[in-house]
Amino acid sequence: MAASFGVSSAAVQAVKSSASPLPSPPVIRSEARPISGRINRSRKAGKIATHAVAARTENPASAASKTGHEVLLFEALREGLEEEMERDPRVCIFGEDVGHYGGSYKVSKGLAEKYGDLRVLDTPIAENSFTGMAVGAAMTGLRPVVEGMNMGFLLLAFNQISDNCGMLHYTSGGQFTIPTVIRGPGGVGRQLGAEHSQRLESYFQSIPGIQMVACSTPYNAKGLMKAAIRSENPVVLFEHVLLYNLKERIPDEEYVVSLEEAEMVRPGKHVTILTYSRMRYHVMQAAKTLVNKGYDPEVIDIRSLKPFDLHTIGNSIKKTHKVLIVEECMRTGGIGASLTAAINENFNDYLDAPIVCLSSQDVPTPYAGTLEEVTVVQPPQIVTAVEQLCR
């Protein structure tokens, strides 16, 4: 069953008293220069706290480290998981087919062989119960990472995610922390059908007590995975089915990105485009067209779906005075709807025009390819929206 795992007893004493986590490693935001340190070994790194976000320049990862290594997004997630499991013996994975099968998207490939069947637990098909198990394990000292084979399956775990993950820290008066990470692929894929193409971020966003982040590049996927595992809060990490094979060069050094900050993808001055997950790529594609037409869009990948990074977003709005939100969530009650409300409340004075929000259609995602294409926002629509906004 479980592989024997040489762990110094000192590191293990702290399991029951989850008050004092291991010292944090260098935390760098996506834009800063990397701190050099050995991979997987930097336990006593200097305390470099997250600084406030300010406007940034180009894609940081490639600028930061030419000596990094190329990975696909799912490999980056796996690296993040593996590094955290190596660093802290309390980190474990629960999910269907995460162990021997290596994960249905290969995110946990090889981990069961390395860490044993108990640390990488193949669960029966009982989402509500194994998510609840993760909550119970987290309350008693472990740090579980729960994988939903598809985010849609986590609808079955809604009871546990909402009532227990989100609420128990509060209803116990702060006595118990629930440091779980709930992750899985969601979003519209290639003709996967309605039930496998759900975007759960809109359903989860009202739950008090959880944080939500969405990764979009291998760099931020690994960073967010590590940050989520280290966080004392329950975090839901949204991945996207179509982004798992993205390739990027990421640093060799250990790094973590902040869970609460947005990423400046492309600075500009004409319009602020807020997006996340796969729509980032549709936006960037549209941005190429827009640049050719003479526009200068500022593209921000909001990354943190709950809480919104209103600081970065606000600074951008103060500069451009126009906002376009591009998301894959549905129109009704989606992330875009919340973001629109938040921006209107906080930055109303800075807006020259009403916020435009491009979301998916309020339909169950059809199977037919042509219909599916029209369900989500496509680059030409983004171009048109910007042109109209900037008129």
Add this chain to the structure above:
Amino acid sequence: MACSATAKIIHNPLMLSSSRSAEKYESCCKISGPTSLLGSKFLGKKLLSAKSAISPASRRSGAVVAVSSDVVKEKKLKSSSSAASNLLITKEEGLVLYEDMYLGRAFEDMCAQMYYRGKMFGFVHLYNGQEAVSTGFIKLLKQEDCVVSTYRDHVHSLSKGVPARQVMSELFGKTTGCCRGQGGSMHMFSKEHNVLGGFAFIGEGIPVATGAAFTSKYKREVLKENCDEVTLAFFGDGTCNNGQFFECLNMASLWKLPIVFVVENNLWAIGMSHLRSTSDPQIWKKGPAFGMPGVHVDGMDVLKVREVAQEAIGRARRGEGPTLVECETYRFRGHSLADPDELRDPAEKAHYATRDPITALKKYLFENNLANEAELKAIDKKIDEIIEDSVEFADASPVPARNQLLENVFADPRGFGIGPDGKYRCEDPKFTEGTAQV
């Protein structure tokens, strides 16, 4: 670990449940006292007509005390011959059990009083009549063992060691409560005493208990610590029709988790009779279906419960896996203080009132010369004082200040977002301006 013993237990309950001959049944049951599964005539008829009913012979004799796994059965056979001379408890143990049950009863009675006086609100579910289950199980645990309960959790918390003051304050909604007033009657938590809640939705707590048991196994096998902590999950008959119950029975048995599933079968889920909602009302039978022993015990008798509990907890501690224990018990009051309790047959209530667990234990202690009237009265007085003190303490405690509202939403307040200077937004005064106007 004890592999052969495990194999035996998995196979035998399956055989036991299918052979329903009267002889075999009576030989493995210890018959004592007039009991019957149901007091109400109407319900009694239903049981007789059910297909897989208890054999007529044992129904006539009236006793369904314990249909137990092989291991427990052996123990019973050994001791039943000399039952009279073998006392099940010592004097100290007896007094501890009595005190704990009386504490539970007195506390719940005080809760009712306070509720009707307007000191506590909402849904308050009282445990009167079921004390034997809580005391019988929890008094065998160590501090590190975990208890998970439902909304009927005051007495589980008290038995586990949470001070009455903290529980009463929590009920009054004061900041000195065990959950700072944020949980309430249905959410009793204590990190110090390892009470993992307190859950409002039934079935919600069973996976949490399974997770706590998983941690225990993880600590032993992955972290190589010396850990034999056991988790007890308490829930009712209504929960046994819920998916989470079955899913957790499966997982606990699959991974041999150190957990005991304790069903407090009081026959009623608010107004829904157990027989009207369950295709096979004998809950203990669902254990063997998942490969764990299923035990049925008279939940109004603390000594019988304790005996079964000892075996089940011992199994879990030794790593032999989970057990499903069905305790036949009864709640004297309604489902909650808001329930008029009109549906239950008064004859049934009267019947169970004669089987009050505290009276039964008292009788046992007197009959076996373990205690006298004066000692028990002294305990009563002590407990009454503790309860009075807890009410005074709760009355005198401060209500939570408004700025407590946002304090425990996140363990790491960065969950509220970070502000312009990198500080947590909930420290930022502008943050609270727009929100709840605290």
